[in-house]
Amino acid sequence: MNSAYLKDKRILLVDDEKALLELVASILQDGGYRCLTTAGSVSEALSLSEKTRPELAILDVMLPDGNGFDLMAQLKQKGDYPVLFLTARGEEEDKFRGFGLGADDYIVKPFLPRELLYRVTAILRRTYREEPELVPLRDSAIDFSRAEIIRNGEHIPLTAKEHDLLSALYRSAGRIVTIDALCEAAWGDNPFGYENSPMAHIRRIREKIEENPSRPVSLVTVRGLGYKLIVEDK
Amino acid sequence: MKSVPKLIRRFTGLLLLSFVLLVAVNLALLIVIASRQVGTASPWATADRVAANLSRTETGFALSAAGADALQSSGAWAVLIDNDTRAVVWHSENLSASVPSRYTLPEIAGLTRGYIDGYPAFTGGTEYGLMVLGFPKGSFWKHMWPSWDYQLIAHAPQIALAVIATNLLVILLIYAAATTKALRSVKPVTDGIRALPSGEPVRVKAAGLLSEVALHINSTSEVLQMQKRQLQKRDTARANWIAGVSHDIRTPLSMVMGYAGQLQSSPGLTQEERRQAAVILRQSQRIRNLINDLNLASKLEYNMQPIRRREENAVALVRQAAADFINDDPDGKYPVEWTTCPSLSVCRISADRDLLKRAVSNLIQNSIRHNENGCTIYVSVAEAGPSCVICVEDDGVGAADAQIKELNAAPHYMVCDENTAGQRHGLGLLIVRQIAASHEGNVLIGHSRHGGFAVKITLPMIKKPRP
Incomplete structure (x- = not known):
């Protein structure tokens, strides 16, 4: 997946621990992110956000002059951009509070560097979609904006359900998406109604994206669990 | 309280029995005492006997020896009043001088009912006249005017029964009133004890007969409440302490993990140095998992973990947990096989989604930890009667029978108040047990049919609604 365009996004990091700020900045820099601003307090974060107009904020919950939840509310008044909490507070209540207030993600310390990078990239991609985006597969490419598959120069349209299923698979590309999660994506939140099975749709998607649908290489089955979409440059 | 009516029944029974017994004893006593009064010893009988033993002789009258004996043994005197003249025609030798020698009809009627000059008089009939015996003064008390309504005597059995019944009723009423009052004061006390x-x-409420007992119950309750509060306070303090420590460790550990992670993929380092960084990272992750486990286990143990249960499909939930594990295990050293019967797509349970997923992933991690050389992990969900059985097993090294027995029986060191020196197993299984317990389920550890270790979580299933 092409994520180079995300590397220029302005990211605001707020944490009262200087060493941790340095670490996060260093991880993000290693991941290619170039526009980073760091702040050690609520007041500093507010004044910096005026100047830099961040496109993503990574906040700690406990700050010397206030808490991250209130800071998020103040930041969101000035600009609508995603907020990720990175905090030592691992309690469920804190997580629910953060998500309830509109946080986009919540990472509990300690974290793995690649986990942080993965989540930051995921949030940015969700928020700042570059349209149109062609998703390259082994034998074809998906054009989600037009809801079609391009294979050997041929444009094959996707049905609404096929589009929903492929979107769900693409959101977790390279990872198993369970049968249940696919059903939920295509038919809504009804984990108990199994009148619908994604199998027939998956077969038709394969006929569209695979050179040899009976030996799939892009949309593979994980027996009993679900399916996995393999995107080429990922 | 169930025992109170039982108690009342018992007492009422006892009361009735005592009453019946009392009546029986009284009757028996009456019979014994009365029987002494009748028969040969009766003054009327003595009078009759003396009368029967009197006979006419040429010179007058003579009393036979038997008659004389009867007179003598009773200490009485005797006179014979002639039928026609109503004068004394014969008398015993010990006759007192004050006894009249002639009687009018009213006098005879009077002496029959009562006394002659203070001597209790008893009569017996002879063909010659009326035999009157005067017993020593003060030896008998005579009813002077005994007369009974005929109906009273005729209905004596019914009247006696009615009297007994009335008595019984009165006693029961008194008892019921007394018991009700006692019960009214006993009930709050028994309720309180219960x-x-x-x-x-x-x-x-400290009132009535048992107010003192009520006061003691109240003070006992206060003591219990105080102890409960203290225990809760201590548990909360312990859980908070663990939460605090785990919180404080998180930030420094972030640093360790963050830089170790960077070093691990740093191109400027040698392969050996990168491997060392990887070890630091892996061990740091172990510390992280440990403090997370410790925190969760203490919260579950002291009921401080909020449990948000809702209707879930166990199949989907466990499938997601298995998929999450595979997604995060890129080297595939531990392949996961989904062995749930394909026809089972829904198994409804009431569960906290995150906690139950945590339990399943703990079991998968457990298999990994005990099989460093890799193993296949088999995950399944099955229905067994009214229960949903989630099973995680492996084909790894497994455990000996004794070990499995201990794992199933022995409490974990965290929840054990005895010497814990011998226990070295992790918190993973404890958390699984705690999570199962918070869902009214249980955990059974055993051998897997695949050769390794098997853990089964059994949870109550929600009944399927009729379509």
Whole structure:
């Protein structure tokens, strides 16, 4: 997946621990992110956000002059951009509070560097979609904006359900998406109604994206669990 | 309280029995005493006997030896009043001088009922006249005017029964009134005693017969409440302490993990150095998992973990947990096989989604930890009667029978108040047990049919609604 365009996004990091700020900045820099601003307090974060107009904020919950939840509310008044909490507070209540207030993600310390990078990239991609985006597969490419598959120069349209299923698979590309999660994506939140099975749709998607649908290489089955979409440059 | 009516029944029974017994004893006593009064010893009988032993002789009258004996043994004197003249025609030798020698009809009627000159008089008939015996003064008391309504005598059995029944009723009423009053004061006390083990505060109104007992119950409840509060305080403090420590460790550990992670993929380092960084990272992750486990286990143990249960499909939930594990295990050293019967797509349970997923992933991690050389992990969900059985097993090294027995029986060191020197197993299984317990389920550890270790979580299933 092409994520180079995300590397220029302005990211605001707020944490009262200087060493941790340095670490996060260093991880993000290693991941290619170039526009980073760091702040050690609520007041500093507010004044910096005026100047830099961040496109993503990574906040700690406990700050010397206030808490991250209130800071998020103040930041969101000035600009609508995603907020990720990175905090030592691992309690469920804190997580629910953060998500309830509109946080986009919540990472509990300690974290793995690649986990942080993965989540930051995921949030940015969700928020700042570059349209149109062609998703390259082994034998074809998906054009989600037009809801079609391009294979050997041929444009094959996707049905609404096929589009929903492929979107769900693409959101977790390279990872198993369970049968249940696919059903939920295509038919809504009804984990108990199994009148619908994604199998027939998956077969038709394969006929569209695979050179040899009976030996799939892009949309593979994980027996009993679900399916996995393999995107080429990922 | 169930025992109170039982108690009342018993006492009422006892009361009735005593009453019947009392009547029987009284009757028996009456019979014994009365029987002494009748028969040969009766003064009337003595008078009759003396009369029968009197005979006419040429010179007058003579009393036979038997008659004389009867007279003598009773200490009585005797006179014979002639039928026609109503004068004394014969008398015994010990006759007192004050006894009249002639009687009018009213006098005879009077002496029959009563006394002659203070001597209790008893009569017996002879063909010659009336035999009158005067017993020593003060030896008998005579009813002077005994007369009974005929109906009274005729209905004596019914009247006796009615009297007994009335007595019984009165006694029962008195008893019922007394018992009701006692019960009214006993009921709050028994209710209070019954409520004590529930752990809720108990307040019994201190009034009536048992006010002292009520006061004692109240003070016992206060003591229990205080102990409960202290225990809760201590548990909360312990859980908070663990939460605090785990919180404080997180930030420094972030640093360790963050830089180790960077070093691990740093192109400027040698392969050996990168491997060392990887070890630091892996061990740091172990510390992280440990403090997370410790925190969760202590919260579950002290009921401080909020449990948000809703209707879930166990199949989907466990499938997601298995998929999450595979997604995060890129080297595939531990392949996961989904062995749930394909026809089972829904198994409804009431569960906290995150906690139950945590339990399943703990079991998968457990298999990994005990099989460093890799193993296949088999995950399944099955229905067994009214239960949903989630099974995680492996084909790894497994455990000996004794070990499995110990794992199933022995408490974990965290929840054990005995010497814990011998225990070295992790918190993973404890958390699984705690999570199962918070869902009214249980955990059974055993051998897997695949050769390794098997853990089964059994949870109650929600009944399928009729379509």
